[in-house]
Amino acid sequence: MKKTKLFCSLVALACVFLLQAQRTEIKGTLIANDDVEGIHIQNKTASKYAISDEKGEFSIAAKAKDTLFISSLIYQERTLIVTSEDEKSKSIKIKLEEKVSALDKVVVGKILTGSLQSDLENSDAKTEINFYDLGIPGNTKLPLTQNEKKLHDADGGSWGHLGLGFGVNFHKLLNKISGRTKKLKNIVELDDRDKCINKLRVYYESIIFEKDTLAKNLRDEYFLFSQEDKNFLNLCQEDNDIKLLEFLQQKLKAYRENLDSTTNN
Known part of the structure; x- marks a missing residue:
């Protein structure tokens, strides 16, 4: 047999x-x-x-x-x-x-302005209302960026059968062998770093440089130096204001030391 x-x-x-x-x-x-x-x-x-x-x-x-x-x-x-x-x-x-894309989000209640104090005063909701309580399909996640879509497409795909009792995800396998998946992961990570550092710059730049005299033309380089830290994305995901501000201040000190050593040499 x-x-x-x-x-x-x-x-x-x-x-x-x-x-x-x-x-x-x-x-x-x-x-x-x-x-x-x-x-x-x-x-x-x-x-x-x-x-x-x-x-x-x-x-x-x-x-x-x-x-x-x-x-x-x-x-x-x-x-x-x-x-x-x-x-x-x-x-x-x-x-x-x-x-x-079909409509997958519903706004319930008043439209918010973005001002925390104003929105709290105008809001009369006593309990949080969500999609699931109302039985309405909804999505709380942000839509994928163009590069995230590419990564999702490269790292997904359907399974193909060889006729011998097992299947292979050829799409995923081809992308891994060609290095496309790895390349897209690096691009998405770089996008995440850029997105986070831009947000931090809006929030904290005026605080960090309130007493610091670093020239404006060097600030871009400083923020780039900060986002290259290996722990940067983990700190962004924690979303802890105190830790993020301390991190930026430490990186500013390290950046200045590097700048001084380069100037002296």
């Missing part, structure tokens, strides 16, 4: 290789109004995968009657059949349409 299963598996595998050998590389182009980099293209018929570049271009082994599946976080999924003309010209153009 085991020998029969092994033989059948080998035959199936040989058939897959034989079918793939008859396919040619087709150059494709994704057409859309927004970002077209990092979109997954799957040849479901041949279990082949590709990822589009920054121009929306990709290359995938295919032949006529193969089924291509295009998936992305910001575009609607597309399924199409490769035609004999596509195979003959070895090229294909695919138009993508953006996903339309």
Whole structure:
């Protein structure tokens, strides 16, 4: 029985290789109004995968009657059949349409001004009302940034089956092997650092430099120096005003020491 299963598996595998050998590389182009980099293209018929570049271009082994599946976080999924003309010209153009986000947030009560004192005075709510109490679908998370969407798309994707009793997430695997996932994680982290340091600069710059005489042209460099600290993002996530202010003051002292040593040398 085991020998029969092994033989059948080998035959199936040989058939897959034989079918793939008859396919040619087709150059494709994704057409859309927004970002077209990092979109997954799957040849479901041949279990082949590709990822589009920054121009929306990709290359995938295919032949006529193969089924291509295009998936992305910001575009609607597309399924199409490769035609004999596509195979003959070895090229294909695919138009993508953006996903339309449904209304998923509801504002209950009065519109707030942003002033804590004013909002407290104008608010007459005695208990907090949320989406779940009202039975209304809602979302309390901020929408993903463009780079976060790219990372989510690269580190997700659907599972493909090899026909041997196990599955592989080819999208995720390809992105890890190519280094795309790591690159996007670094970009998202840099975005987070920039976002946090800009917020801290608005809140604390006047306090930090109330008595300090650091030239204005050096302040940008100081804040960049501060956000490169390995503990910076953890402190931002804690959102503790005292710790953040102490951190910025310590970094200012360290920055000045580095500046003095460079000047003396």
